[in-house]
Amino acid sequence: MQKILDAILAGELGEVGHLPVPEFYRGVVLHADETTMFDGLASRDKDPRRSLHLDEVATPKPAAGEVLVAVMASGINHNTVWSSIFEPIPTFGFLSRYGRTSPQAARHDLPYHVLGSDLSGVVLRCGAGVAGWSPGDEVVAHCLSVELDRPDGHSDTMLDPEQRIWGFETNFGGLAELALVKANQLMPKPRHLTWEEAAASGLVNSTAYRQLVSANGARVKQGDTVLIWGASGGLGSYATQLALNGGAIPVCVVSSPQKAEACRRMGAELVIDRSADGYRFWKDEQTQDPREWRRFGARIRELTGGDDPDIVFEHPGRETFGASVYVARRGGTIVTCASTSGYQHAYDNRYLWMNLKRIIGTHFANYREAWEANRLIAKGKIHPTLSEAVPLERAAQAVYDVHHNLHQGKVGVLCLAPEGGLGVRDSTVRARHVSAINRFRTKPVSA
Incomplete structure (x- = not known):
């Protein structure tokens, strides 16, 4: 592994295809037992630091259509939190079901699960039939794994019956020194970013793009008022940028003054600190409080000059969904994914049907949407929202922090990269955007 890393750090990328691949590599794993x-x-009391292990595991060989990547950096997403606390079900069930679909997929059904749905790195080996990518290419990966053996997914790959999220519903994920991906997950690494910055955006930026911008989502347009929950978090921070970039007006909902300031640094002017305002949308576990919906809606109109949201960018789920349906304008759209506070949503349907509102469900992004989202990063139109990057040895602590909402933006993980700040290939473009790239930084890269 050291020879591969040395070649990458020296810029001798053409050599990596000739170097031997190690038989084992380190990865962040769960154990089936x-x-x-x-x-x-309770969910909050489940500690990812107990369930996540940094183990040496056997290196898989890329099969047809697959690529083995040397992972320089990765990132923490909420799906790794779910995996680490075995909710809603242990991910080994996903691996078992996938393993039954084909001999190639059977390699994923193991007593350990290498997690992680983001990466930046360098292609090491290509399986049969891979075109367009070669050893030495610097890449990022999106997390959509599809088979496309049936017609359903050929207009939108997210509709493929065998659609899965890599590193969550498949094995050999990105929180590791090596990763196995399908070639159609690869995209060019933005040249002006470091490894850890480039790894930060794949899942959340693509998800936000489909949810907010794409014809498969809310189709935001200039002038739209967009309510964004968790607007300084991994998903919301990209939604905020996409709204601003498209001429919309984001209303950012956050949970602290520090997170409110992060939104203002992105250019958002309308910010609600829900903790300071003390919103309690549930009276108890079974009963929501419509008076709080109304109070929240009044606050939004106070900020917007009387406008209700055209679009509500929903991802907390159970805690906020009733309020989201209520505050959306007549004819407005609630676009939802993730449900990080709970999957069982409850809302008053009178406010939906009588006011002609729509609920749209979205999930990650297809290859084209992910490619377009990555292109915006590469063009310097959207910027990574990396707050810190930790070594692979501290990944479990980082997952714990995300589980307890102790972070903002994205938390990166240095895998093979020995330190932060490496991997920049276009310093001229970087110089134009460096303040925006660093605006979410809360901590220096940890040693």
């Missing part, structure tokens, strides 16, 4: 370790505990 530990899936009951949190039984009886």
Whole structure:
């Protein structure tokens, strides 16, 4: 592994295809025999630092259409939180079901699961039939894994019956020194970014793009008022940028003064600190409080000069969904994914049907949407929202921090990269955007 890393750091990328690939590599894994370790505990009390392990695992060989990548950096997403606390179900069930679909997929059904749905790195090996990518290419990966053996996915690959999220519903993910991906997951690494910055955007930026911009989502347009929950978080920080970039007016909902300031640094002017305002949308576990919906809606109109949101960018789920349906304007759209506070949504349907509102469900992005989202990063139109990057050895702590919302933006993980700040290939473009690239930074890269 050291020879591969040395070649990458020296810029001798043409050499990596000739260097031997190690038989084992380090990755952040779950163990199948530990899936009951949190039984009886509330979600918040389940500690990813107990379930996540940094192990040496066997290196898979790329099959037809697959690529083995040397991972320089990765990132923490909420799906790794779910995996680490075995909710809603242990991910080994996903691996088992995938493994039954083909001999090639059977390699994923293992007693350990290498997690992670983001990466930046360098192609090491290509399987049979891979075109357009070669050893030595610097890449990022989106997390959509599809088979496309049936017609359903050929207008929108997200509709493929065998659509899965790599590193969550498949094995050999990006929180590791090596990763196995399909060739159609690859995209060019933005040349002006470091490894850790380039790895930060794949999942969340693509998800936000489909949810907010794409014809498969809310189709935001100039002048739209967009309510964005968790606007300084991994997903919301990209939604805020996409709204601003498209001429819309984001109303950013956050949970602290520090997160409010992060939104203002992006250029957002309308910010609600829900903790300071004390919104409590649920009276108890079973009962929502419509008075709080109305109070929240009044606050939005106060900020916007009387406008209700044309679009509500929903991802918290259970905690906020009733309020989201209520505050959307007549004929407005609630576009939803993730449900990080709970999957069981409850809302008053009178405010939906009688006011002609729509709910749209979206999930990640197809290859074209992910490619367009990455192109915006490469063009310097959208910027990574990396707050810190930690070594692979501290990935479990980073997952814990995301689980407890102790972060803002995206938390990166240095995999093979020995330190932060490496991998920039276009310093001229970087110089034009460096302040925007660093505006979410809360900590220096950890040693």
